[in-house]
Amino acid sequence: MGRNCRIDFQPIGRRTQAEWGARIFQVACKEGVGLASLCGGKGTCGKCKVRILSGEVSPLDDREKRSLSAEEIAQGYRLACLTRVVGDIQVDIPIESLLVSQRLQVSGEGRDAVVDPVIQAITVSLSPPSQTDNRSDQARLADYLAETCGLPHIQIDLGAQRQLSTILREDDWQARIALRGTEVVTAGRVGDRLLGLAVDLGTTSIAAYLTDLETGKVLAAKGMMNPQIAYGEDVVSRISYAIDHGGETLQRTVVDGLNRLVRELCSERELAPEGIAEVVLVGNTAMHHLFLGLPVRPLILAPYVPAVTGSLVTKARDIGLAVSPGAYLYTLPNIAGFVGADHVGVLLATGLYEMRTPAIAIDIGTNTEITLSVNGQLRSCSCASGPAFEGAHIKDGMRAVAGAIERVRIDGDSVAVETIDDQPPLGLCGSGVLDAIAELLRAGIIDEMGKFRPHPGVRHTERGKEFLLVPRDQSGTGKEITLTEKDISEIQLAKGAIASGISILLKNAQIPWHEIDRVIIAGAFGTYINVASAIRIGMLPPLPVHRFSQVGNAAGVGAKLALISKTQRQMAEEIARQVNHLELTGYPAYPRVFANALRLSPAANWRDDG
């Protein structure tokens, strides 16, 4: 292990340590600093531009010369995915590189939302009380807003009222209030920023974006594991826990975690969590329900009825969020029991509903949500794709962390693997398994049914047949890494679920697969998969690669859009209302389609006859 270097990310004010030689992109990812990327850090998309403000980095790569203009190079711009840290550095992240949202612009659908949040800041300057004017603080403010701002009939939230009286007396009867409709939701000091928080609450991880509601700019972004993971790795095990023990522990755990994340986010910018005047949250339906303390048992019993689908507005304090005492929490609508507000966020962020040509948005995970847009009509479904893509149920599977094999290349007898952070291989993450199967298929080592053909790399063990990917002496664990027929079968089930979901949406809309003009792949796993491999095994339709976009955490971007724009919020509600959700299990053709989709072949899955 080499020496550590200090990295200071600007303007978000995030400081961290990284190993000598680490790529800036990977350091940023690990620290939860969301850098734009379409290629997943391969130096080809040119989206992860950063500017080196001071300190030493690796020399300019030829691929960087192609992506950057001479002027940019002169100014110190580099691609974060190709630039390695070789000393203490200070890095400026331009706003267009900072957030996933900006990737979407690049991917064709500009989502430059006009900043028009549901709350507005107003600076008030009241006349001080006197013997002849001892109106209450509340009446004094209400009169001021009526007379000076033409806002009669305002109400003041009790939490805001508690703040107001103190601030007025300390600050010479001046304050900066946040108005939401006719309600004063927070009272702060003149000059305070009006802050908002967008949250994507995932089963595995939570991403939060601290946002300036007057500029719409993200001030700091940060991720953490969902601490509920201690009570079950997936949605169903969490729901089981809630059924057995009540949902309170899960609710408190995730709220405590989010409060910690908010404190960290705010301290990065030396801001107070009490300045956050509005919170928007997305999550899958189960995470949404557990967060709000809603009953989840019906979510896992047919016919899978959620407690709430519509958007929900409640005081953030009702949930225990430690933000401004008067702040509201807004949750985007859910579509169905297994298509949640996070997917609505994806649809909003990607602009799928506005596309004029047929397009599909897929958010791949343990549960995969798919929406097809045809002539403004939206159809959605969910597929139980299982945990194989997260490395679970795979013999040498693991989560996508350092040392996980994410790429595999087979040429004749030679097997090459790439790992996350270039660490010695420890196992296979989802994209690695998918890549390995695609390569085995390409090399003719397995057939369409996922069965091994005779080949020098294939061995017989008591577990059945398996293929050696990494021999003992090259493995980071000291044990060999192999792929078994059972592993392949797990991926067949997962990819079959997704492919049949897409197929049934297409059938329902009566359009053939090759008319899909756009496939948007959202979510952490989807960002890192090799699309060509996914096509090869028949998981995605064999469209030209340029029709695919891998957009990262689009759900979080959707939350941010709904945070900074009430128009976008209304749009999200409109989207949720318009989506026609199909229950695949209730669809007569489903068993046949699914059985067919198990085959590892584009041709078998994607036929023009449907």
Added chain:
Amino acid sequence: MGRNCRIDFQPIGRRTQAEWGARIFQVACKEGVGLASLCGGKGTCGKCKVRILSGEVSPLDDREKRSLSAEEIAQGYRLACLTRVVGDIQVDIPIESLLVSQRLQVSGEGRDAVVDPVIQAITVSLSPPSQTDNRSDQARLADYLAETCGLPHIQIDLGAQRQLSTILREDDWQARIALRGTEVVTAGRVGDRLLGLAVDLGTTSIAAYLTDLETGKVLAAKGMMNPQIAYGEDVVSRISYAIDHGGETLQRTVVDGLNRLVRELCSERELAPEGIAEVVLVGNTAMHHLFLGLPVRPLILAPYVPAVTGSLVTKARDIGLAVSPGAYLYTLPNIAGFVGADHVGVLLATGLYEMRTPAIAIDIGTNTEITLSVNGQLRSCSCASGPAFEGAHIKDGMRAVAGAIERVRIDGDSVAVETIDDQPPLGLCGSGVLDAIAELLRAGIIDEMGKFRPHPGVRHTERGKEFLLVPRDQSGTGKEITLTEKDISEIQLAKGAIASGISILLKNAQIPWHEIDRVIIAGAFGTYINVASAIRIGMLPPLPVHRFSQVGNAAGVGAKLALISKTQRQMAEEIARQVNHLELTGYPAYPRVFANALRLSPAANWRDDG
């Protein structure tokens, strides 16, 4: 001490023990069962009618024969103030005797509010979910209310939503919801009563009324000491505590106390506190602010600016009230720092604002609030009448509890006293001190300046002059009970503050005192004073006694009216807006008026030249 008898009050379901021979009225008072009374338990007003359902009581008194009809006597009706318990009994309290509200009707201004609460109960019967209809619970209810009840765009409170999902599944998709505007605030079971709670939060005591919001009837009423009393007996000492230690302890203490009271109220009727869907609270401005966690320091610093005067609506859960999770708390508006929502409640309950002839409402306490109504115009003021009426700062003073002298009669050398519950005398409560001074004045033992004249009962001690009321051998404490010149001077200050408050309101309205057609005296102390005595010492204008009404806890009645009627609620807000509040200390004539009002003489205080 004699043996105890069991008394069972019906229909409120209150059981207690009382000493053999105790009057039913006193037993009811001690137990917080509010019985109607204008005469304070003297057998003259005939308002405290009760019906003996079983058991033995004292024989019929001649005064009862005058007050009760033959039919009533045949049915077992008695006057509670004249009837003594001589065995275990069961007593029915007719609704017209149960509550102070009914006294008001009797006192001339019918306040039979139409029952139109801000919430309404709706019974819903939803179609159960199925494979082809898996709308969320929220969407299912919203659709039902839109289609069946013509109520589009409803929102469901998060707390109600949590209840709803469980109830629907347990009760065959039926529920009874409470709708407030467009918000579903609670979800209960079909057949549940729609409950409301009215609270009068006093500095010394808390009164709460559990009310059926569909009939407007009080189901149970109960009082308790304000547990904040541990942190100071009066408003100023509580505020001082809050300034020194923060207001949280006081807030939590009173909320915990109220929650206990609510549990007791509900258990009397075997109802659940979670059924309470709306809470209305009145209190003086300081109690109101401490209850809501609002800053109180400005209340005791000139110019005495409250944080809030307007009515306030917030979720009851925001304050920690353990009622329905979705219930709202509504607080009536305050008028000024020392004229609070409780006084608005008095004005609402007494109908003062509607009176066509000049009328005054007075709520006497440590702080006394006075409002004058002339031609629909309301003028209010507050007077620092001090704690003398509560027995404080009086040598042998005490609170109005059993054994306190409440009436004094002096004939020549003979002094007769009456005590609460006819117990051996322990000291003087406020009405006793007031009575004693009036009698001393009548007997010529003191002069208008409150100085003793030569008289056999007057003695010189190291404390100065004093008058012997109860000799050692007749006293319950074994010590003699006397009234000192200093005691008289305390009462002079108190009554002077009240008389000068009334005088200045009259001057401001430019009407002479004798045009006052009605004087309404509210509050616990005011209910028990001898009006003739108060007139004699110049505290109240010397009007014919029939122009006075002693209405008891009118503030609580006001809260109840605002609970059961949104029209009354709007009226309360209108009253608070219209009141013209006068700050006495800022009034130029005040020092002269106050100095004059110290004299113990109607003629000195109430002169036609103003």
